[in-house]
Amino acid sequence: MTEKDNDYNLIERFNNGDESAFNELARKYQQRIYWHARRMTGNHLDADEIVQEVLLVMYRKIKTFNFRSSLYTWIYTITTTRSINYIKRRSLKQIFSLHDVESDQRSGTDLVTEIENKEEVKRLEKFLQYIPAKQREVFILRAIDGLSYKEIAEITGRSEGGLKSNYFHALRKLTEMMSNE
Amino acid sequence: MNKNEQIRKYLDGELTGEELKNFETEINNSPELKNLVDSYRDTLNQFKKIENVNSEESYFINIVPRFHESMRNKKRLKLKPAFAFSSIALVLTSILLVFILNKDNQVINPVHEISSEELSSYLKSNPQDYYEMQLTESVPQEYDSLFNSIFFNELNIDDNSGKYLVDVTGNEFYNILDEISDEDAESIYSSLISKKIY
Incomplete structure (x- = not known):
């Protein structure tokens, strides 16, 4: 059974009133949702809130999902939109000087268990926060999650040409920052 | 095609045949270009490593139960305004009834009816x-x-x-x-x- 068929069966079961099917779907995608949100926002607490919001949207809207795209593309779209909303909110807080203290407190929670990875993740997440959100979004989806430009275009609603350009700008900026570290 | 687009295509594996062969020759002949391409590749490799990091299982185990808990709380919160509204309606109805009943008791017959x-x-x-x-x-x-x-x-x-x-x-x-x-x-x-x- 392909991933798409499996998702289809779970959605069918959920639509017929089987709540456990939703739990299976949530467990299947929760890590992808969390890590995408975490890389986009750069901190655990925002990512945690986004996970809960995305699950809520899935729970309420999955009945309308029509399988024109894959389920994970749809979930990535929701996660990306929510993440960008959080980033915008944070930018506003920065403007009004509410963010500095809070961000330090918020980024404290760390789920990464291996100490070596923990430092590496923290370091790379920090670099990601220095590039514009649109470039960050493409870079994460392409370089870390390994999605194709076609899939990223579906998620973001942008042209593949524009995405390729954003991706390379992000790669160049990150490389420059890392070489000057 | 400009150099950046060529590098991106090369790193994304979009160059094939003659294009790929020519670009690889160019890299081998230019240490500057080679360093640049290597530095981009190194960046990508570092980010690729964090795709799957070991993380706390307990957090992910609790995501779905927490979600259902928050759903229950939201339902409870939804009931509260309804409860408040019905309480206010009940109080207003009671006041109105008391007023109407008292008014009936206080009716004074017009003089011409006496x-x-x-x-x-x-x-x-x-x-x-x-x-x-x-x-x-x-x-x-x-x-x-x-x-x-x-x-x-x-x-x-x-x-x-x-x-x-x-x-x-x-x-x-x-x-x-x-x-x-x-x-x-x-x-x-x-x-x-x-x-x-x-």
């Missing part, structure tokens, strides 16, 4: 109320003495007779009326109609 027997009976049983209302409440106090003096003057009676008249017209009027015989009443009536007041 029969002359009822009016007469009421005035007989409450003469004091009637006269006090007529003489003291409806007439402002400052005009009371002025009115009395004009009235006594017109009737050409002195103060003592006036006081008596007021007393008679007050509390004792009906008692005196009851004590007068039919002959006396006829006599008083005859003398009154024959007396020229003006």
